[in-house]
Amino acid sequence: MNKLEHILNQLKNIQPDRTYADRSLNTIVNSPRSSRVSWFSFTFFRVAEYGAAVALVGLLFFVMMGNSSLVELFSPIRSNSLNTGGLRAEAEAIDIQIKLLGIDYEESSSTASLTTVAAPSFARKKTIRPIAASVETSTPMTVNTTTPNPDIDDVLDLLSE
Amino acid sequence: MIDGEDDIVKSAIAGEASAFGLLYKHYQPRIYRFVYLKVGRREEAEDLTHHVFMKAWQNIENFKPRGFPFSSWLYRMARNQVIDSYRTRKAETSIDELDPDFLKSDEKTEHSFDMSLEVKAVRKAILELKPEHQDVLVLRFIEDLSVKEVAEALNRSEGAVKLLQHRAMEKLRTILE
Numbered sequence: 656m657n658k659l660e661h662i663l664n665q666l667k668n669i670q671p672d673r674t675y676a677d678r679s680l681n682t683i684v685n686s687p688r689s690s691r692v693s694w695f696s697f698t699f700f701r702v703a704e705y706g707a708a709v710a711l712v713g714l715l716f717f718v719m720m721g722n723s724s725l726v727e728l729f730s731p732i733r734s735n736s737l738n739t740g741g742l743r744a745e746a747e748a749i750d751i752q753i754k755l756l757g758i759d760y761e762e763s764s765s766t767a768s769l770t771t772v773a774a775p776s777f778a779r780k781k782t783i784r785p786i787a788a789s790v791e792t793s794t795p796m797t798v799n800t801t802t803p804n805p806d807i808d809d810v811l812d813l814l815s816e
Numbered sequence: 817m818i819d820g821e822d823d824i825v826k827s828a829i830a831g832e833a834s835a836f837g838l839l840y841k842h843y844q845p846r847i848y849r850f851v852y853l854k855v856g857r858r859e860e861a862e863d864l865t866h867h868v869f870m871k872a873w874q875n876i877e878n879f880k881p882r883g884f885p886f887s888s889w890l891y892r893m894a895r896n897q898v899i900d901s902y903r904t905r906k907a908e909t910s911i912d913e914l915d916p917d918f919l920k921s922d923e924k925t926e927h928s929f930d931m932s933l934e935v936k937a938v939r940k941a942i943l944e945l946k947p948e949h950q951d952v953l954v955l956r957f958i959e960d961l962s963v964k965e966v967a968e969a970l971n972r973s974e975g976a977v978k979l980l981q982h983r984a985m986e987k988l989r990t991i992l993e
Contacts, residue, residue, distance in 0.1 A: 659989065662938045663957040671848040671862065679866045680840050683873050684833035 817885040818842050825886055829877050836873055843887055844869065846959055847894050853954050854898050856943050864901060868894045884968045887961070891969035895951060902947075941991040949984035956981055 818824060818838065827835035847868055852861035871893055872879075879889050942950055951970055955961045956977075963981075967974045 659938070659985070659992075660957055662934055663953065665935050666849070666853065666939065666954075666958045669849045669852055670845055671865065672858075675862050676841075676844055676848075679862070679869065680837060680844075682866070683840070683870050684836060686870065686873065688831065688874050 817887070821886055822881060825876070825879065825881070828873075829879070836876070839872075839886060840869055843890055846887065847890050849958065850891060850954050851894055851898060853939070853942055853958070854947065854950050855901070860901070864894070864897050868897050871897075882968075884965060887959075888965055888969040891955065891961075892971065895970065899947070937992060938988070941988055944991055945984060945987055948980055949987060952977060952980040953984045953988065 821839075824835045824838050828839060844865065848861055848865045851864045851868070852858065855861055855864065868890060872890060879886065942953065945953070948970070952966060955966045955969060956963070961969065963974050963977050966972075967977045970977065972980070
C-alpha cells in the first residue's frame with residue numbers, strides 16, 4: 656500500500672455524531688411508510704398506467720386506420736367542398752382564354768415594338784393595357800390587327816396642313 | 817455486509833423497525849462518511865444522510881438484492897441525494913469551513929500531527945476532484961468495496977470503475993503535488 660492509499664485509509668476515522676445518529680434513526684422508524692400502506696393504490700395506479708397506455712395505442716391505431724371518416728365526422732368544414740372530383744370539374748369549367756391580340760412593328764420607330772397580351776377573360780370584357788418597351792402611354796390602347804395601319808407619312812402630312 | 821443481511825433486509829421490508837435499526841447502525845457511518853467527503857460540511861452531510869435513510873425506510877420493498885449487499889443500494893441513493901443537493905444550490909466549499917475535529921486520532925505524537933496535516937491536504941484535494949472520481953476513490957480506498965460492488969453502486973461496468981480509479985488517483989496525485 657503506497658503512502659497516498661495509507662492516507663486515504665485514515666479517512667475511515669470520520670464518524671457521525673452519536674446524538675445526531677440516534678435522533679435521526681428515531682425520526683425515521685417513527686415515520687409512516689407510505690408505500691407499504693398504499694400497496695393497493697400503488698397496484699391500482701400501475702394497472703391503470705398500463706391500461707391507459709394500451710388504450711392510447713388502440714386509439715392511435717383507430718385514428719390512423721379510419722382518419723378520413725373521422726375527419727368527415729368531426730370536421731367543421733363539410734367534406735363536399737373538399738371533394739377532389741368536384742374541384743377538378745369546377746376548375747375545368749372555368750373559361751380561360753388567352754389571346755395574342757397582336758404584334759406589330761411601327762416602321763417609323765424601328766426600335767419600338769408593341770406586344771399585347773390579353774389577360775384571361777373570365778366571362779367579362781376588360782380593357783387591356785399594352786406593354787410597350789419604348790412607348791409610354793397613360794390611356795388604354797386597343798390594337799386591332801384586322802384594320803390596316805395608316806401610313807404614318809400620310810398622317811403627318813395631313814396634320815401639317 | 818452484516819451476517820444474515822438477507823434475513824434482516826426481509827424483516828425490514830416487512831416493516832420491522834428493529835431490523836431497519838440494525839441496518840442503519842451498520843451502514844449509517846459509511847454513508848455519512850461518503851456524503852461528508854463529497855460535500856465537505858458536517859451539517860449538510862447529516863441532513864443528506866438522514867434523507868438517504870428516510871428514503872431507504874420508505875422504499876425498502878423496492879430493493880432487489882441481485883447478489884449485492886444492501887450498501888450498494890444505499891450508496892446509489894446517497895450519490896443521487898448529493899447530486900440533487902448540488903442541483904438545488906451551488907456547493908460552496910471552503911477549507912476554512914471544514915470541521916477541525918473530523919478526524920479522531922488516538923495518537924498524539926509529532927508524527928500523527930504531520931499525518932493529520934497530510935490527511936487534511938488529501939481531504940481538500942478530494943473535494944477538488946470530479947464527483948465520479950470522488951465516488952470511486954471513497955468507495956474503493958476508504959470503504960473498501962470491491963470493484964464489482966462499486967460498479968453496482970455507481971451503475972457502471974467494472975472496466976469503467978477500474979479506469980475511473982486509475983484516473984482519480986492520478987488526478988489526486990497531481991493536485992497534491
